[in-house]
Amino acid sequence: MMKNNLLLALSLGLVSTAYAQQNEWKIAGEKITSPWSEKVSPAAVLPEYPRPQLVRDNWKNLNGLWQYTVSEKNAPAPQSWQGKILVPFAIESALSGVGRTVGKDSLLWYHTSITLPAAMKGKKVLLHFGAVDWRATVYVNGKEAGSHEGGFDPFSFDITPFLKKGAQEITVRVWDPTDDGPQPRGKQVKKPEGIWYTPVTGIWQTVWVEAVADTYIAATRQTPDIDREELTVEADIAGRQPGDMVKVTALDGNKEIASGNFDGQALKLKVPAPRLWSPESPFLYDLRYTITRKGKVIDEVKSYFAMRKSSIGKDNNGIQRMLLNNRFVFQFGPLDQGWWPDGLYTAPTDEALQYDIVQTKAMGFNMIRKHIKVEPARWYYYCDKLGMLVWQDMPSGDLGNGWETRPGIIGRATDKDRSPASETYYRKEWNAIINTLYNHPSIIVWTPFNEAWGQFKTMDIAAWTMQKDPSRLVNTASGGNFFPIGPIIDLHNYPEPAMPDPAIYGHDRAIVLGEYGGLGLAVDGHVWQQKDNWGYQSFKNADELFKRYTVFTDRLEILIRQGLSAAVYTQTTDVEVEINGLMTYDRKVQKVPAEKLRAVSNKLYNPALVNLKP
Numbered sequence: 311m312m313k314n315n316l317l318l319a320l321s322l323g324l325v326s327t328a329y330a331q332q333n334e335w336k337i338a339g340e341k342i343t344s345p346w347s348e349k350v351s352p353a354a355v356l357p358e359y360p361r362p363q364l365v366r367d368n369w370k371n372l373n374g375l376w377q378y379t380v381s382e383k384n385a386p387a388p389q390s391w392q393g394k395i396l397v398p399f400a401i402e403s404a405l406s407g408v409g410r411t412v413g414k415d416s417l418l419w420y421h422t423s424i425t426l427p428a429a430m431k432g433k434k435v436l437l438h439f440g441a442v443d444w445r446a447t448v449y450v451n452g453k454e455a456g457s458h459e460g461g462f463d464p465f466s467f468d469i470t471p472f473l474k475k476g477a478q479e480i481t482v483r484v485w486d487p488t489d490d491g492p493q494p495r496g497k498q499v500k501k502p503e504g505i506w507y508t509p510v511t512g513i514w515q516t517v518w519v520e521a522v523a524d525t526y527i528a529a530t531r532q533t534p535d536i537d538r539e540e541l542t543v544e545a546d547i548a549g550r551q552p553g554d555m556v557k558v559t560a561l562d563g564n565k566e567i568a569s570g571n572f573d574g575q576a577l578k579l580k581v582p583a584p585r586l587w588s589p590e591s592p593f594l595y596d597l598r599y600t601i602t603r604k605g606k607v608i609d610e611v612k613s614y615f616a617m618r619k620s621s622i623g624k625d626n627n628g629i630q631r632m633l634l635n636n637r638f639v640f641q642f643g644p645l646d647q648g649w650w651p652d653g654l655y656t657a658p659t660d661e662a663l664q665y666d667i668v669q670t671k672a673m674g675f676n677m678i679r680k681h682i683k684v685e686p687a688r689w690y691y692y693c694d695k696l697g698m699l700v701w702q703d704m705p706s707g708d709l710g711n712g713w714e715t716r717p718g719i720i721g722r723a724t725d726k727d728r729s730p731a732s733e734t735y736y737r738k739e740w741n742a743i744i745n746t747l748y749n750h751p752s753i754i755v756w757t758p759f760n761e762a763w764g765q766f767k768t769m770d771i772a773a774w775t776m777q778k779d780p781s782r783l784v785n786t787a788s789g790g791n792f793f794p795i796g797p798i799i800d801l802h803n804y805p806e807p808a809m810p811d812p813a814i815y816g817h818d819r820a821i822v823l824g825e826y827g828g829l830g831l832a833v834d835g836h837v838w839q840q841k842d843n844w845g846y847q848s849f850k851n852a853d854e855l856f857k858r859y860t861v862f863t864d865r866l867e868i869l870i871r872q873g874l875s876a877a878v879y880t881q882t883t884d885v886e887v888e889i890n891g892l893m894t895y896d897r898k899v900q901k902v903p904a905e906k907l908r909a910v911s912n913k914l915y916n917p918a919l920v921n922l923k924p
Contacts, residue, residue: 338409433521440515463742492732587616592697616751641876643677674911693752713762812873
């Protein structure tokens with residue numbers, strides 16, 4: 311009876327705590343929201359494990375209500391707090407419960423108190439941040455644990471030396487100049503309009519702690535080679551001691567297909583008769599890393615990989631084509647901004663994060679161009695799992711150079727002369743993004759620049775990116791200033807489909823239409839604001855829009871025969887005042903039924919459109 315009473319008391323205590331937290335928070339502002347905003351609870355905010363490519367059991371999610379204060383830029387740590395903010399939603403967002411701007415002249419401070427689980431006692435404790443925009447300094451129990459610059463890459467600190475008995479106090483100081491600074495910031499501007507959106511300041515991805523041994527697997531790198539039927543595995547082992555054994559095991563379900571011991575050099579695992587990953591068959595193998603010392607397991611993580619290849623090759627007319635697993639697959643997908651009316655950079659729930667990918671596939675697309683933004687790791691996991699090809703952009707920043715929209719024209723195009731600090735920010739974050747996302751098989755194209763936005767040292771950056779990751783194609787400058795480097799040439803054309811002349815460009819590079827479309831339709835009751843919305847070409851109703859979309863798709867079929875390898879339609883959803891989406895910003899209205907879009911898309915995947923050399 312005493313045990314039952316204790317369980318009842320604990321249960322009532324948890325319910326009471328959840329109820330109290332719910333009363334401390336509400337959605338800020340009066341803008342439209344997505345259906346998932348109603349499912350957001352401070353007691354369990356994005357509770358899913360945040361890193362599917364490197365999974366451990368001993369962890370704790372720190373999302374939830376934190377204290378916050380906005381102070382002057384040079385102010386010391388606050389002695390009191392202005393209110394509660396729901397982490398990990400940016401302070402400007404509705405779901406943060408705050409909904410206010412910060413700017414370059416202010417600091418955003420966060421504070422929380424946590425108790426570490428008993429299972430973490432005696433372990434090394436790592437504090438992880440999925441992403442914080444932009445400069446973050448982290449304090450644990452009043453002492454600085456570390457700092458990080460970069461709004462799109464994860465970072466972590468070993469906080470073990472700063473821990474004390476009882477509760478642990480975590481404070482985070484954030485400074486973000488948005489478009490007043492030269493750092494990568496994507497489409498954020500302090501004065502949103504048109505294709506430029508609301509600033510995102512502070513923590514916008516999951517915060518969590520993880521317990522590890524003194525020796526642990528810090529990172530892995532997995533590179534498939536379908537032609538040789540092997541997987542190359544590399545790993546960063548922190549604190550490795552002589553005699554430690556690191557075993558890597560590849561599995562097909564419960565069946566072990568390959569294993570080997572990692573000795574510090576690249577390990578090649580044979581994958582006989584590999585099951586190839588594709589949008590039609592997104593098969594994933596499991597992967598396990600185990601560290602043992604004197605027969606005892608010190609650390610173990612679970613991961614996964616896929617066997618797939620991204621390359622180019624000539625067709626029977628000598629035109630270069632983008633290939634997937636050595637065959638031509640027309641890559642067709644939307645420009646995907648990844649913004650939310652209630653969470654800005656952050657999807658309200660994991661279900662919402664997955665929803666856009668599911669709907670994109672239902673609409674008949676096999677590819678997504680992730681535009682000027684990086685998503686949480688779980689987004690790429692769903693692309694891996696569901697079979698969605700991804701073109702990954704580098705978020706832009708430091709705009710201002712000349713732009714020539716057409717290849718072969720000399721005059722207006724210039725490489726920007728960035729400051730040493732600006733160049734350092736770009737290079738550091740682009741390197742970190744590639745490292746972070748490298749293991750996701752869905753990503754098949756890297757795009758360093760878009761439309762000359764901050765484009766600089768193009769030849770150097772493109773060559774570095776290709777050397778950094780030879781396993782993927784590099785789209786040097788999507789619709790930007792054209793330079794004779796890289797396997798892809800990319801034109802942007804609105805609204806109609808077009809492409810560079812294959813007779814001039816197609817023998818050396820695959821030809822893609824990196825952006826087109828932008829067919830706009832405002833849906834009353836589902837817009838960011840009631841007037842002054844914007845589209846490349848606006849329509850009065852969905853039938854007119856779909857008729858135009860169909861004409862464009864018919865045109866793509868002709869261009870494919872002539873040499874086009876891929877096309878990107880603008881865009882997945884409306885974003886703020888931009889109404890070019892196939893869905894409304896709140897995701898409550900699919901402007902054209904998915905099955906109608908899919909019906910006209912399917913003909914673009916007909917292999918008979920292109921004949922490849924045997």
